[in-house]
Amino acid sequence: MLVVHGGWVPGADRQGQLALWAEDPALPLTTGSRAQQRAHPFAVPAESLLTALTESSDDVGDALAPATTGTQTLQLPGTARGPLPSPDTGAEPATRGVRLGAWNVPVLLLPGDSALTALSALSDPDPAGSWLAGSSLRYLCVLAGHACDLARRGRLLPQLVTEAGVATARWRPVLTGADAATHRDFATAMPAVVRATGGGVGPTLRDAVEALVDGAARTVMPERILIGHRAGAKAPLPDRWIAALTADDPALPGARPGEERDLRAALDEWLRAAHEANGPIRVSFRLLEPAPETDMWGLEFALQSAEDPSLYLPAAEVWAGARFPGLPPRPDETLLAGLGRAVRLFRLLHVALHDQEPAAMELDTSEAHEFLQQAAPLLQAAGFGVQLPAWAGRKAVGLKLTTRSKSRSGGSKAMADSGFGLDELVDFRLDLVIGEAAVTAEELAELARLKVPLVRVRGQWVELDDRQLRAALKAVGKRREGELTAGEVLQQVVDGGEEDLPLVEVDADGMLGDLLSGQAAERLTPVPTPPTFQGILRPYQERGLSWLHFLSRLGLGGILADDMGLGKTAQTLSLLLAERADTDSTSESSVPDFLQPPEIAPTLLICPMSLVSNWHKEAAKFAPSLRVYVHHGGTRQRGDDFDAAVRSADLVVTTYGTAVRDLEALRGVHWGRVVCDEAQAIKNSGTRQAQAVRAVPARSRLALTGTPVENHLAELWSIMDFCNPGLLGPAKRFRRRFQEPIEVRQDEDAAAALKRATGPFVLRRLKTDKTIISDLPEKNEMKVWCTLTPEQATLYQAVVEDMMEAISGSEGIQRRGNVLAAMTKLKQVCNHPAHLLKDGSRLPARSGKLARLEELAEEIIEDGDKALVFTQYSEWGSLLQPYLAAHLDRPVLWLHGGLSKAKRDDLVERFQNDDEPMLFLLSLKAAGTGLNLTAANHVVHFDRWWNPAVENQATDRAFRIGQSRNVQVRKFICTGTLEEKIDAMIERKKALASSVVGTGEDWITDLNTDQLRELFALDPAAVR
Known part of the structure; x- marks a missing residue:
């Protein structure tokens, strides 16, 4: 399968070109001359890419008609052996020796004027499955949708620009207020491939947005802005310019210099005035x-x-x-x-x-x-x-759906206390509501007759819309009561009514009401802890088990989104045991057919490689009666041996990477359930591993994740589409109906509708909620301010002066690389001079941070405690571990990405079970997720990744169920350095922290040179 990428090639015409290229990691690495070796070995020939795309859809074929083939030199990550396959291919990322290199890639090039049409056609997945869009192409498709939204809302102005020496009529976006914030978000989220030609984030994004907005404007504008005779070649320039704003050819050759200068000055002033309000x-x-x-x-x-x-x-x-x-x-x-x-x-x-x-x-x-x-x-x-008032902008007229359970013959309720069937009939009624009050058809007709846009309805002000009133009057004549199956009610709730007449309230009784209200886990008859479960489930875990059991009986999937450390593993294992207990307790009972347990088929659990051992050990600990087969590694079973291993197992554990490689074997099994642990791994629906997981057939599906939405709502759609395929509709509809209104316009009605649609299938509990768990100790977070030594300050200042000179003299991707290099060097100086110099010199008395860590570690060891110390730099951890071990005369364990799985397990086992006080030094990337390290009651972040989500995940290695003591979390920050200044930025923008710094430190590369100089500058107070 081809992975298709998109980039933007800057051009002299300020429009640039859209470049499309594809990779197939199955292609062999090439060898030969130096020129041949600079050709990207995984790149697909441009002609083959054009054939694959045009054959997938007539719309795509038409959109790519203007495309020409060519070659572009892209700056892409790789090693000495060759470029790395993109993450979209599902390949394991390299961790050592990675650097940017120039690679020649065959591409399809489309003029900026044709880019909008092409991206609109490529935004839908290939139905034949011959290609999938990489993250860069998906990004450009979303950017094209944003450009169309700007044009539809009139957020643009006509301009006169010079392209290739010729005056040209173009539309340019006006980015102020919320649109300016959205533009910054797009800059932050831009994949590196999009700007890999060297344009840099700012120029590339500006060229792309301007070209796409111009194309969108010409699509939504009338054929002619002014009615009348078309201006001829000798007509005044303003008349020709107005005509060119909607013409196929925007060029205005032969413009007289005086006319061009006057018109340009007036238009520039117009654009400047439009941006005046965008101040602090x-x-x-x-x-x-x-x-x-x-x-x-x-x-x-x-x-x-x-x-x-x-x-x-x-x-x-x-x-x-x-x-x-x-x-x-x-x-x-x-x-x-x-x-x-x-x-x-x-x-x-x-x-x-x-x-x-x-x-x-x-x-x-x-x-x-x-x-x-x-x-x-x-x-x-x-x-x-x-x-505005809270009700402003909301659709005032909507529908209220009321359902009531029907009585069975003999007078018993159809919905027993323990569950219901999706084919059960319920009575339903649809009422029209305005605001929060139901209205009759007569009242509605009177409001329509009065034609008053703002009215008080039972004491509440509402804004009436003509289209809504017409839709409501039309709905009066439709079927408004009768019978529906529970499954049809569920689909109506997910569909959410019509565009002009949304479903605003649901009133259902029984278990259907519990499910739709999101209270099923609280109100279902509890499923007790299975007798074969070796442990005790907490009350909220039993409620989670009841909810999972309930959904499973109906064949519905769900997202168990409990906070990290609340025991998602234990709840899942107890579900498997409860189902097996059901086969015994109901085999001869009179339980209705729809409540009978399904045939017990094996469960496939897919997780990151780092969690395979954890699942194996947790199953042995809590559910020893379950037969577990680990399908991973070079010794895993294949062919008939694989089939036999699955038949003899209750739980099969594998990894996301193995699922991609062994997809055909996994598809050949009748699975009772597929479980995805750390399900954010499938948040990107276009990746190979997300598509592979979806392709595995199962009666029901379960996603386990503490972060169902990390950055964008599309991630929730992707995980929900795994759990209940098709329930939320296609991605394009979800984007239009929920994602864009909520993320771009903060539409509260759309947010409420999405919560109502997904609520029945998502169970989310936080460990900080004392109503959920009252005996988890406190997590006390504090910042530890450290000063620099004179040596550190001297090095810091030298790095700033050297790197600022390099940054100010570079552009594009080279500038970005210089900024990131400066960041790394300055953080290394803050850690220790030896970390920057890499000269093997002594460590004592040269670093304020290290001195503070020594003091803190001595206190921790003296109190008989254990601590986790996180660093993002493996080379620093390798220096720190032997020094601390000698200084403290206590064990200092060191876990990093270069260790084997067996060695990692041994270190975790020793730290958890050895009574001796000790430190556990961990690489943030290698140990930030998936480990249970509750033996520690201290967590130290020695250097910061500046991503709150990543830091919290690392902290939660200790702050989770099983922790009996308060956890002290310390974040080291060097005073007066960039560490303090970035921390202050994050504190000022805490509500936006996840989106601003969600990708680590890349956002800092977008700052201009003066802002970087201010950020990097050393405060005199930094030195002790």
């Missing part, structure tokens, strides 16, 4: 509902921090002289200037500007509706702050 302090507007018995609305003015919206100062207080940090010297002038700009977007503001000190104004209901519908979106898009 913005004017904000707050719409206030009328007081009871009145119809006059209030519109309050204020100044607000764009960085921290909680810093909010009403205009009345501005005029009274109040201030908050960051305000300009004359905040009253800022307020007046902002109101002056805003009056162009909301004409009624001129009334308030008649006052010398404008602070607020009154609006009648029609004016308030104009502000809601027209002015508020324009103001918000232009960078102004806007605060």
